[in-house]
Amino acid sequence: MNSNLRNRTSLWLTSPEKFPTLVWSTSVLVVAIAAILAFLYQLGSTNLIDETEPLFAEAARQMTVTGDWITPYFNGEPRFDKPPLVYWLMAVGYLALGTNEWAARLPSALSAIALMAVTFVTLWRFVPPAKLTGRGALMPWGAATLAAVAIAFNPQTLVWGRTGVSDMLLCACMGSSLLAFFWGYASEGKTSTRAYLAFFALMGLAVLTKGPVGFVLPVFIVGAFLLYAGQLKAVLREMRPVRGMLLFLAIAVPWYVLVMATNGESYIESFFGYHNFERFTRVVNHHSAPWYFYFLVVLVGFAPWSVYLPAAIARLQVLPRRAWRNLPRSQQLGGFALFWFAGVFVFFTAAVTKLPSYVLPLIPAAAILVALLLAEETLGRPRLRRGWLSVSHWLSFGIWLVLAVAIATVPFWIGKDPVVDDIDEEIWKSGLTLVGSGVAVAIAMAIEGVVVSDRRRWMSGVHVVSFAVFLLVMVHPTFQLLDRLRQEPLRDLADTVNAERVPSEELIAIGFKKPSLAFYTQQPVTYLSRPSLGREYLRERVQNHPESPSTLAIVDKKRLRKLGLRDEQFDRLDTERRYRLVRIYHDRLDKFTHKDNDID
Incomplete structure (x- = not known):
C-alpha cells in the first residue's frame, strides 16, 4: 500500500498533466480559501467604521425607507459624492439580509471575489504551459492561482474589500472591463464580439459606481496599449465601437439624466465640479501629497508582493518594441497588465488630490505581473537572471522584519487617539503586539530558509501560507480590538438612544x-x-x-x-x-x- 502511494505521488510530481481534476480542484480550493479568509470571514462582526463607511450605509438605508432610488440622502441632506450603484447593491442586501453590517459590506466583498475569479479564469485561459508535460504543464494553473491569491492577500484589497464603500466595486468593474477587453483582443475574432460588449457594459457599471473615471481610465489604458502594440486601427474595427458605446450609454446615462432632472444645477456643480474636476485639478479636503506618494502606497499597500514588481516588469522585455509586437496577441497579457498598472499610476499621480484608495484599480494588474514572474520561477524556466529574484526575495524578508519591529513598537509610537485616551495601553494589554511581531519574525525566517537552502520553488507557497496565517493570528484580531475600542462605545450609545x-x-x-x-x-x-x-x-x-x-x-x-x-x-x-x-x-x-x- 505504501509502495502504491509512493508511486502515485511520484507520478503526480513528474506528470501532473495526467491528473487534471486534481489540478483544477486544488487551484480552485486554494483561491476559495483565500477569498473566504480575506473577504467573508468575520465580515459583519465589527461595527461600521467612521467616518466614510456609515455615509454609504445610511444613504443606502434611506433608499429602502423613502423609496427614492434616484437621489441618495444622508441625514436629511442629498449626498452627491458618488453615483448610485453601490447604494443600490447595499439596499438590495438590506432587503434580503436585514439592515446590518454584513449587508452593507457584502457588495465590496463579492466585488473582490468576482475580480479574483475573473482574473483566475483569464490567466488560466491565456498563460501558455512552459512545456506540455511535467511541472511546466501547470503554468496556467499556477499563474492563475497566484494572481487570484495576490489580489486577496495584500493590505489594499483586504481593507477595501471588507469596507462598505464604492472603491472595491469600482476596482472590480474596471478590472473586469479591462480583462474582458483582453479576452476580445486575444481571441482575434473567434469569441471577441461578446468580450468587447462585456468591456463596454462593465465600463458603464464603473461609471455608475464612481463617475467619469470609470470611462476615462479604461479608454486611456486600452488606447495606450493598442498604440504601442500597433493594433489600434485593427482592433477598433473588431470592437465595433458604435454598438459598444450605445450599450455603454444605455447602462451609464439614464440615472444621470434622472438625478440631474431632479436636482438640477446643485448636482452638476457638486458631483462633476467638486468631486471630479476639482479633485483632479486642486487639493480637496487637505488631501495633498508629494509626487512620490503612490510609490509608497504601492510598496506598502501591495506588500508583500510589491517587492517583486521591478523584477516582474523587467521580465516582460517590452523593448525592443518590434520584437514585442511580433508576439501573438494571446501572449501579450503581461504587456497589457504593465500598461494597466502604469496607466492608473500615472493618472492619479497627475491628479492634485491624492488618497491611498485611488490606486486600488492597479492592484489586479500588479497581481498579474507578479504571478507571471513567480509562476515561471516555480514551474518553468525563468527568463530573468537569478540576481533579480534574489534581490526580490531578500527584500520580502526585509519587509517582514520591518513589520515585526513596527508591530512590536506600536504602543510607543502610535500617539494619542481622539477617541480612546489610553489606546497604547489597551493595545499592549491585548498581547497582539507580541503575537504579531513573533509571527512576522517567523515568516521572515521561513523566507530566509527557503532562499539560503536554494529551494526557491517553494517561495510562492511560503508567501501564500504566511499571509493566511498572519491574517488569522494578527489582522482579524486587530480588527476586533480596534472595533471594541473605537466603534463599540458609539454603537452602545446608539442602542441606549433607541431605548430611551x-x-x-x-x-x-x-x-x-x-x-x-x-x-x-x-x-x-x-x-x-x-x-x-x-x-x-x-x-x-x-x-x-x-x-x-x-x-x-x-x-x-x-x-x-x-x-x-x-x-x-x-x-x-x-x-x-x-x-x-x-x-x-x-x-x-x-x-x-x-x-x-x-x-x-
Missing part, C-alpha cells in the same frame, strides 16, 4: 461628527462642532419647539463641562469611554453657567 428616546425628542452630537450614529439610531442627528453652538441650538429648540420637552445629547466629557449645564438641568443616561449621553430638559434651561463668549 421619547417622541419629538431630537438627538444632537456636540464636539464630534460620527456618521455611524445616524445609521445605528436610524434617525437624523444634528452635529454641532462646539459647545457654544450647542447652547445656541438648545435655546432655539426651547423657543421654537415648545411641544418637545427635552433633547438627547452625546457629548465628550470635556465639552460636557464647557456646555455650561447645571446638574439639575440634565440627566446622565449612559457613559461609554469619552462619550456621555445626557437628556437636557427644556423647562429647566433658564440660563447656562458659561457665558456665550466662552472659548470652546
